[in-house]
Amino acid sequence: MQQAMTRHPSSTVIRAWTRLARAQQIAAQAIERRLKSAGLPALAWYDALLELERAGPAGLRPFELGRELLLSQCNLSRLIDRLEQEKYVERRACQDDGRGQVIVITRAGRGMRRRMWGVYGPAIQSIVGAHLSSAQAASLDTVLGTLISGSRSL
Amino acid sequence: MQQAMTRHPSSTVIRAWTRLARAQQIAAQAIERRLKSAGLPALAWYDALLELERAGPAGLRPFELGRELLLSQCNLSRLIDRLEQEKYVERRACQDDGRGQVIVITRAGRGMRRRMWGVYGPAIQSIVGAHLSSAQAASLDTVLGTLISGSRSL
DNA sequence: TCCATATCGATGCACTTGCATTTAACCACC
DNA sequence: GGTGGTTAAATGCAAGTGCATCGATATGGA
DSSP: OOOOOOOOOOHHHHHHHHHHHHHHHHHHHHHHHHHHTTTTTHOOOHHHHHHHHHHGOOOOOOHHHHHTOOOOOHHHHHHHHHHHHSSSSEEEEOOSSSOOEEEEOHHHHHHHHHHHHHHHHHHHHHHHHGGGOOHHHHHHHHHHHHHHHTTOOO | OOOOSSSSSHHHHHHHHHHHHHHHHHHHHHHHHHHHHTTOOOHHHHHHHHHHHHHHEEEHHHHHHHHTTTTOOOHHHHHHHHHHHTTTTTEEEESSSOOOOOEEOOOHHHHHHHHHHHHHHHHHHHHTTGGSSSHHHHHHHHHHHHHHHTTTTT
């Protein structure tokens, strides 16, 4: 049951978008602050390490990782540089494609992801979870799921 | 009816937060892309101009604007520099406080904000509004409102 | 009054991001 | 098997951001 194809958003949609942006910004800033004060790297590192850990020993091609993380290619290339410098990932030549690489997480990388989760998880709970009933959280989850699926067509 | 004060977030909360971040990122990137391809400035300029327009001829102190926009002070100082260079705002000495300034939007600034809205509004509709029923939009709005109010205590 | 402390805003520096370009390898077609 | 167009990844450069600091003014207490 989508809205009519009007050109201009309703005031509810405008406010929903404004609050979406605001809530994300508040939460992200608070989470980043906690990570930093725990001496841990930024959120972007966590996202990358998590994807790579999920990918397992087979690793991921940079462009696959970029698609998951919504990161621009040049930006991702340098994020991998930094992760590699800290020995959290390894760049390996790709068998199937001479141009490409495969990025694989290291033991140290898994350790760092786990340590970050020790701060990140509780931060999510205290910043997001603690202010919502479980019905609200479920509803938020569902609606955002719809929104994201809809945006795939962009 | 808030959740219990557990340290670890439920999987629903984790997914809700992940999707919140993702949805915001997708939408913001898409909006920025449209603004740029219309030859218009970035979203941050819109937010600043809108706040200043709402403040009217009395303007706003930089630190007030920073509070509204969740911008760091140094960052804001330079955003104002850029807005001032384009003659969209004026810096005026503050009567009440010799350290401070008052930032006031110009006629050109109001014009730019209006032109940006011509792209931004439809973008919100096609990226956010078009994928949600009005009930979903209202629910999203309400839950995010709760979340933001809760975060005031951070 | 005078001084210590706090707040407002700007700035130097390092780091990150985006854009455009470059290099290398792949692939489809002739 | 060449050749043209496409895709993967890196890089130079400009712009934006965060951090720490600084100068200037305000404020509260001795």
